[in-house]
Amino acid sequence: MKSLVIPLSSSEIQQVRQNLISWGKKHFRPFPWRLTTDPYRILVAEILLHRTQVKQMKPVYESFIARYPNIHTLAQADKESLHEALYSLGLRWRVDLLYEMAQRIEQDFGGQIPHNKKDLLTLPGVSEYIAGAVRCFAWNKPEVLMDTNTVRVTGRLLGWEVKDSSRRSKRFQKALAALLDHEEPRAFNYALLDLAHLVCLKRKPPHCNTCPLLSWCHFSKHEEELSHERTQ
Ligand code: SF4
Incomplete structure (x- = not known):
């Protein structure tokens, strides 16, 4: 039928x-952000991939994660250091989004990436696609x-x-x-x-x-x- x-x-x-x-x-394709189920690493990757080629983004992502391995380290970073880490990708707005997103996750969600789609969508820079990708790739949710x-x-x-x-x-x-x-x-x-x-x-x-x-x-x-x- x-x-x-x-x-x-x-x-x-x-x-x-x-x-x-x-x-x-x-x-x-075994990209570093696909070899993990850590929602933080997946979320950062999806934000950096936005309007950016994988080839250009991958080395920046790897050094960014080495420098800020979790949401707590990211929340403690100042905007200038973030700008320095992402400088080669351009798009300054990404720095503001990541900074604000980390502050929100620390303050409103106790430092945990929210599982709930509605909560994820309240985070700066998180679109329907990014929220779905985080839920699917981190927690295997049918998105x-x-x-x-x-x-x-x-x-x-x-x-x-x-x-x-x-x-x-x-x-x-x-x-x-x-x-x-x-x-x-x-x-x-x-x-x-x-x-x-x-x-x-x-x-x-x-x-x-x-x-x-x-x-x-x-x-x-x-x-x-x-x-x-x-x-x-
Ligand atoms: S989905 Fe269809 S159009 Fe696309 S590669 Fe496969 S067979 Fe070709």
């Missing part, structure tokens, strides 16, 4: 999840992660047009929620992000021949039909 939300049956959804997760385990990458893969898989506004769309949100594996949300979301960066690339053509979702993908079937028509 087809799902009411997406054009796949529940057994197809199950196969999509299994294929994606087992592919993800083989192609996991839908909507960004241009996850929405691109979903749109291609289902044959839905992807626009700039799609990452705020309820339709895509529901589709990602229907696909999400509730037993292994962390593995599912890491795999989806890795697939978007390694296989289902933004620039066309994506590497469909090596994709674990190929059998169910609308985009690749459509491309195949078009190339067949072109050779007729």
Whole structure:
């Protein structure tokens, strides 16, 4: 029986999840912030990754964590030291956000990163995506992660047009929620992000021949039909 939300049956959804997760385990990108379940380290990484390339951010992140290994050390830092630590990434507003965020966590949450999404969203600089990423990657909570990458893969898989506004769309949100594996949300979301960066690339053509979702993908079937028509 087809799902009411997406054009796949529940057994197809199950196969999509299994294929994606087992592919993800083989192609996991082992960044330092992914080799931990410490919510502080994950939160700092998500804030630093915002509008910044991984290559540029990684060495800065590593020295930042060595200097400020937990929320208490960060809360004691002054803005000038933080600025010095993040100088090479630019975007001065990040310094203010991290400073204010650390003060709030110390004062309002007893130095613990809040588990609750509502509380996380009250922190400076924490968006819906960042709150979801922290909850999913730190505590394995079933969170839908909507960004241009996850929405691109979903749109291609289902044959839905992807626009700039799609990452705020309820339709895509529901589709990602229907696909999400509730037993292994962390593995599912890491795999989806890795697939978007390694296989289902933004620039066309994506590497469909090596994709674990190929059998169910609308985009690749459509491309195949078009190339067949072109050779007729
Ligand atoms: S088959 Fe191709 S278009 Fe479809 S999800 Fe995989 S890489 Fe993306």
